[in-house]
Amino acid sequence: MATNQDLGTVGSRLSPTVVALVRPLLEEATSAVIVHDGSLIAQRVTHDLISPPSTSLVLGNMRNLLEDPHALATFRGHQLNAVHGLAIFLFSNVSVVSRFLAAKPPEWLRTSLLLLSLSLHSDARELLAEAQEVRWSALLQARLTTSNNSFRHFVINFLPYNPPGSQLHLQVCDGRPLTRGQVFLERYHHFHGRELQVASWLDDFPFLFYDTDGQVQGMAKVMLDEVASRLHFTYHLQEEPPDGYWGELVNGTWMGMAGQVVRHEKDLIIDGFAILLDRYHSLDLSVPYFTDSYSAALKMPPPAPRWVAVVYPFQGVVWASVAATLLLLGLTLRAFIHAHPHTSSTHST
Structure with a gap:
């Protein structure tokens, strides 16, 4: 029975199937954050998933973050504010993830969230309701089939506004790599009144x-x-x-x-x-649909009298300079004439 299998053996068998399903999503993402619950199987899958690294990554350990309030508060993954980013929570202990979501509400996630359960027996569907504030979220969960002793994987989406009894949408993975459109369904296409x-x-x-x-x-x-x-x-x-x-x-x-x-x-x-x-x-803001602007307005002065039109084009300093120049020029010429009277008489003759 699966309950008696060694955890390391289960991890070594489960990890390749999980990596094959999830790694294409990680490679497609522009940036990613991976947070695990500190369990051996979660660390094993995390290691296999990021080897070799294919995108910009932020790694975290939920248990360590929960023990360090400052590290928890500053662990934000700022580069995740992108439409095509990806966050993955890997875990085998549902209670650890629940505590992590309670201590650090998921509003800091601006991208898709994949809850990746590595437990073959725990039911992690309740986490979808706790993380429903993330715009795009889904749960990937595995089960061991007794008939051929192989793993079956399920993608589960939580549709919060569906009638009770139909809020969980379940897909059975066929073994092919997962795509973003397959995993993260539109959850708000119908609010049912x-x-x-x-x-x-x-x-x-x-x-x-x-x-x-x-x-x-x-x-x-x-x-x-x-x-x-x-x-x-x-x-x-x-x-x-x-x-x-x-x-x-x-x-x-x-x-x-x-x-x-x-x-x-x-x-x-x-x-x-x-x-x-x-x-x-x-807040999750919509695209802008209205733009506004501000400007300063001054009262227009009354029109200047017509007699001012002659002098209005120039400032008073300019006119004063012109008058001073003419006066200085006149005085200079007068002084020149008085200094050379014969030159003036010769030109007159």
């Missing part, structure tokens, strides 16, 4: 505002209505954030509508929201 709670401020023209009939209008509402009709959800707007803030980070705490989303009190924000660096790291 769910009502979303929207963080909003209904005094934000032209995005959200009341018309003369007291109805909410605005370009943000028009877009939200279109998205809701396509993705099959309803929504509820709030009048304004309770604390009166828009979305500022104050002493490390998010306030306003941004704070409501970060604390999971609301599902999304639809007001005009400037893209700032701290917001980029804490």
